[in-house]
Amino acid sequence: MSWGADDLVVRYGKTVAVDHVSVDAPAGQVTAVVGGDGAGKSTLLRCLAGAQAPLTGTVRRPAKEAVGYLPSSSGVYPDLTVTENLDFRATGYRLARSAARERAAEYLEQAGLTEASDRLAGQLSGGMRCKLGVIAAMLPKPQLLVLDEPTTGVDPVSRSGLWWLIARAAAEGCAVVLATTYLDEAERCASVLVLDEGKVLATGTSDEIIAAMPGALRSANAGGSGGSSPRASTARPEGSRAWRRGGQWRVWDPDATAGDFQPDLTDAVTVAAIAKEVRS
Amino acid sequence: MWAMIVKEFRQVRRDRRTLAMMIVLPVLLLVVLGYAASFDVKSISVAVAGPQAAAVQKLLGAPFKVTETESAQGRAWATDQLRDGQADVAVVTGGARPLVLIDGSQLFSARAALTALASHAQGTQGPAGPGGAGGAIKPQVTVLYNPDLTTSDIMIPGLCGVVLVFIGTIITSLGVVRERQSGTLEQLAVMPLKPRDVVLGKIVPYFLVATVDLVIVLAVGIAVFGVPFRGSPFTFALGALLFLFVTLGFGVLISSVSQNQGQAIQLAMMTLLPQVLLSGLIFPLSSIVAGVRWIAYLLPLTYFNEISRGVMLRAEPIGPLWQPFVFLTLLGLVVVTGATLRFRSYLAPSGRERRGPRGRSGSSADTSTQTVRAQEVGA
Amino acid sequence: MSPLARLTGVTKKFGEFTAVKDVDLNVEPGEIVGLLGANGAGKTTVIKMLLGLIGTTAGTVELFGQPPSRQTRRRLGYVPQSLGLYDDLTTMENLEFSAAAFGGKPGVKDTAIPDAIKQYGKDLIGALPLGVQRRVAFAQALEHEPDLLILDEPTSGVDPLGRARLWETIAGAAQAGAGVLVTTHYMEEASECSRLVIMAGGAVVAAGTAQEIIGTSQAVVVLAQSWADAFGRLEDAGLPVSLAGRGVRVPGARSEDVQRALGDLPAVVQDVPATLEERFFELVQGS
Numbered sequence: 001m002s003w004g005a006d007d008l009v010v011r012y013g014k015t016v017a018v019d020h021v022s023v024d025a026p027a028g029q030v031t032a033v034v035g036g037d038g039a040g041k042s043t044l045l046r047c048l049a050g051a052q053a054p055l056t057g058t059v060r061r062p063a064k065e066a067v068g069y070l071p072s073s074s075g076v077y078p079d080l081t082v083t084e085n086l087d088f089r090a091t092g093y094r095l096a097r098s099a100a101r102e103r104a105a106e107y108l109e110q111a112g113l114t115e116a117s118d119r120l121a122g123q124l125s126g127g128m129r130c131k132l133g134v135i136a137a138m139l140p141k142p143q144l145l146v147l148d149e150p151t152t153g154v155d156p157v158s159r160s161g162l163w164w165l166i167a168r169a170a171a172e173g174c175a176v177v178l179a180t181t182y183l184d185e186a187e188r189c190a191s192v193l194v195l196d197e198g199k200v201l202a203t204g205t206s207d208e209i210i211a212a213m214p215g216a217l218r219s220a221n222a223g224g225s226g227g228s229s230p231r232a233s234t235a236r237p238e239g240s241r242a243w244r245r246g247g248q249w250r251v252w253d254p255d256a257t258a259g260d261f262q263p264d265l266t267d268a269v270t271v272a273a274i275a276k277e278v279r280s
Numbered sequence: 281m282w283a284m285i286v287k288e289f290r291q292v293r294r295d296r297r298t299l300a301m302m303i304v305l306p307v308l309l310l311v312v313l314g315y316a317a318s319f320d321v322k323s324i325s326v327a328v329a330g331p332q333a334a335a336v337q338k339l340l341g342a343p344f345k346v347t348e349t350e351s352a353q354g355r356a357w358a359t360d361q362l363r364d365g366q367a368d369v370a371v372v373t374g375g376a377r378p379l380v381l382i383d384g385s386q387l388f389s390a391r392a393a394l395t396a397l398a399s400h401a402q403g404t405q406g407p408a409g410p411g412g413a414g415g416a417i418k419p420q421v422t423v424l425y426n427p428d429l430t431t432s433d434i435m436i437p438g439l440c441g442v443v444l445v446f447i448g449t450i451i452t453s454l455g456v457v458r459e460r461q462s463g464t465l466e467q468l469a470v471m472p473l474k475p476r477d478v479v480l481g482k483i484v485p486y487f488l489v490a491t492v493d494l495v496i497v498l499a500v501g502i503a504v505f506g507v508p509f510r511g512s513p514f515t516f517a518l519g520a521l522l523f524l525f526v527t528l529g530f531g532v533l534i535s536s537v538s539q540n541q542g543q544a545i546q547l548a549m550m551t552l553l554p555q556v557l558l559s560g561l562i563f564p565l566s567s568i569v570a571g572v573r574w575i576a577y578l579l580p581l582t583y584f585n586e587i588s589r590g591v592m593l594r595a596e597p598i599g600p601l602w603q604p605f606v607f608l609t610l611l612g613l614v615v616v617t618g619a620t621l622r623f624r625s626y627l628a629p630s631g632r633e634r635r636g637p638r639g640r641s642g643s644s645a646d647t648s649t650q651t652v653r654a655q656e657v658g659a
Numbered sequence: 660m661s662p663l664a665r666l667t668g669v670t671k672k673f674g675e676f677t678a679v680k681d682v683d684l685n686v687e688p689g690e691i692v693g694l695l696g697a698n699g700a701g702k703t704t705v706i707k708m709l710l711g712l713i714g715t716t717a718g719t720v721e722l723f724g725q726p727p728s729r730q731t732r733r734r735l736g737y738v739p740q741s742l743g744l745y746d747d748l749t750t751m752e753n754l755e756f757s758a759a760a761f762g763g764k765p766g767v768k769d770t771a772i773p774d775a776i777k778q779y780g781k782d783l784i785g786a787l788p789l790g791v792q793r794r795v796a797f798a799q800a801l802e803h804e805p806d807l808l809i810l811d812e813p814t815s816g817v818d819p820l821g822r823a824r825l826w827e828t829i830a831g832a833a834q835a836g837a838g839v840l841v842t843t844h845y846m847e848e849a850s851e852c853s854r855l856v857i858m859a860g861g862a863v864v865a866a867g868t869a870q871e872i873i874g875t876s877q878a879v880v881v882l883a884q885s886w887a888d889a890f891g892r893l894e895d896a897g898l899p900v901s902l903a904g905r906g907v908r909v910p911g912a913r914s915e916d917v918q919r920a921l922g923d924l925p926a927v928v929q930d931v932p933a934t935l936e937e938r939f940f941e942l943v944q945g946s
Contacts, residue, residue: 036818037789051469064472073463092471125699152816160901160940167890181816184847243823244830246850266819273820283759287748294747
């Protein structure tokens with residue numbers, strides 16, 4: 001049974017936060033939802049998890065007992081300890097006490113949080129709090145795990161720990177839907193949904209999205225940083241079809257067939273956003 | 281520095297709750313101090329019993345105001361009138377001397393009555409009319425229920441009410457808003473918890489705390505200050521229970537319209553202050569100008585004060601207290617229903633329009649409701 | 660040319676706890692220095708000391724050649740992680756307040772407001788999308804033409820195009836001669852910087868360009884039919900594993916060890932240079 005959503009529309013007042021978006025979340029895979037702030041990721045994920053009902057559209061989700069959710073605010077109680085937070089989650093989902101404790105201990109150990117078991121969640125570092133949030137969401141062994149930006153603002157060390165947990169959940173057969181602003185994370189996922197201002201900008205595996213990118217990319221050295229001469233600079237080439245990345249200018253030529261280098265997912269997504277801008 | 285001043289003004293202008301507080305509070309205080317804050321009792325209600333009832337009625341002038349006369353009744357009836365709060369003073373005629381019973385639990389009326397009687401007695405030392413109602417009338421004056429006219433006897437029952445309001449409104453509003461602030465409200469919506477469980481789970485701890493506090497206040501009042509508890513504990517407990525429902529419900533209601541703890545406290549304070557000042561806790565109701573007194577009858581604490589003072593000091597049975605009980609019950613139902621409905625909409629969303637959260641530090645706010653068509657397919 | 664900012668042997672203790680240990684750091688005009696580190700590594704403390712908000716336990720902090728003071732603040736532009744804007748004021752009101760506070764001429768220079776945000780002049784900040792808020796925060800920091808820009812996580816949560824545009828602004832400021840100190844968690848933004856400084860446990864564990872820091876570190880990429888199986892086997896062998904698309908990466912390992920751990924699982928195993936993130940991980944584990 002594949003979970004997901006079909007043709008969702010969500011409105012906040014006059015703004016359309018989610019504009020006819022469909023997404024599939026197959027079991028055992030990690031599906032990434034990507035986009036900047038205001039793209040609609042959080043809203044989409046809230047609908048998937050059941051914290052919000054859409055205006056129109058269908059959500060395919062299991063019963064509440066089988067859904068694990070991590071909101072963007074980490075969803076843990078800052079004035080409870082790590083253990084108390086997990087206990088609350090276990091009781092709320094009516095899990096068998098000892099089994100839940102065992103599972104929690106294992107996750108905590110792997111995430112490096114065992115020493116912090118008696119620390120208040122509010123006193124954990126941002127990365128550790130996110131790990132706790134993911135563990136809490138995974139505790140009831142859900143069929144659908146919805147994680148809203150679990151890695152944003154988290155240091156790379158903790159991020160690896162988080163990815164271990166996420167991979168573990170998928171390996172156990174769970175369908176994981178993850179919102180992220182890190183495109184390199186999205187590249188690791190089985191499929192990617194790119195949102196922009198509530199609409200779908202691109203969707204598919206990262207290879208498919210890259211292949212679907214029209215035109216090709218050229219690069220022009222920007223100097224000014226990354227280069228050896230701090231004062232040398234090149235003027236911004238080609239108006240809005242150029243952008244900075246890695247100390248270089250990249251230029252998108254929609255009509256070219258061959259470019260200077262092979263684009264990656266970030267390039268493809270940037271191009272899609274520029275193409276949208278140019279169209280409007 | 282000028283830039284700082286300009287900035288603060290601009291911010292304050294937009295902060296409606298603080299503006300309301302800054303304008304409403306002085307006005308409220310003005311009203312209270314002008315019209316309500318008075319210990320002068322302008323009118324003392326009197327019930328007269330016995331054969332010379334009519335004659336006494338003609339004799340008693342201001343500040344006494346005879347409200348009931350029953351020539352066929354005697355002392356028992358008169359005492360009941362006081363016990364049930366029907367009158368501040370009762371006069372029983374028909375014996376050797378007229379008996380004046382004063383309700384000591386109405387502290388200021390009692391003092392005013394004593395003063396008035398003293399000057400009255402002096403005034404009637406002169407030429408007297410014929411009949412038993414003239415001449416040297418030396419009524420026997422007894423102060424019931426609070427013979428020493430101590431303030432603590434009437435304050436402690438009132439304090440019980442204040443404690444319940446405090447815990448009920450302020451602490452509950454904090455506890456529930458905290459959920460919203462820490463961003464865990466959404467998590468609760470997704471967990472397989474019934475909305476009713478969440479609301480009750482949130483209220484029960486405060487219920488217990490309030491009960492413990494109440495018992496402590498009573499214990500200290502009785503043991504240390506010697507406040508009597510003459511009436512039925514059951515009646516008192518029932519009254520406290522109903523009152524607690526009202527205040528807890530208000531607490532949850534306040535939390536559902538507040539974005540953060542600061543706002544919740546502001547709103548809670550605005551409901552606490554009028555109750556402390558206008559419910560008869562400090563300033564007697566009868567001394568509040570009629571034009572303003574109606575406000576007191578909208579406040580739950582006014583009714584609980586009647587119950588707590590009546591039961592503790594006068595052993596008032598539940599029958600005559602039907603008015604406060606009914607009012608509290610109705611208000612309780614309204615408030616708790618409203619609070620639960622509002623809370624339920626957070627926990628069992630039905631596709632209403634609402635303003636979304638703003639990034640990591642945002643909090644949601646409701647705008648309006650709309651009907652929706654949405655389907656869920658469960659596995 | 661003296662550096663715009665210089666920390667020499669700076670240590671900061673809070674009671675028993677050493678937040679910053681003997682750190683050297685400087686920012687020259689026209690360069691972008693990237694400060695990377697885990698939470699608790701001391702980055703925020705370093706920034707606070709640079710801003711003059713807290714003092715040092717040992718070592719010296721120099722801003723434009725002198726200890727931090729109110730005068731040096733005027734030449735500084737700072738965008739904190741929370742953007743530092745008032746939610747209940749409009750864009751223009753925020754800019755006006757900031758311009759006045761930095762002691763410039765009254766009013767906001769028209770040239771200081773990028774066209775992109777002019778249309779939001781009368782909107783309350785709290786009602787604007789985060790992306791626009793960020794641009795306002797930047798405009799506010801740049802309005803008084805600072806010589807040194809300090810940016811704390813400026814692009815966290817921003818989409819790729821938005822990030823690219825913000826980096827354009829940053830690079831523009833650097834090209835105009837300002838020095839920039841940036842903290843970021845996006846490893847790939849490290850390549851936008853002239854130079855990196857990596858902190859862990861309060862000390863500097865690496866400094867230089869990304870290439871210099873990666874050096875000869877390696878990783879192994881594993882492409883298997885079932886990534887979950889590969890993941891499981893490598894994990895059981897005690898190797899550090901992370902996901903990479905439908906493959907798996909093992910930082911700091913050699914292909915022989917990985918092959919052994921995989922056993923008979925069909926997979927393609929390849930030695931590749933480590934990414935900055937993996938090298939960072941290595942350095943931080945070590946400290």
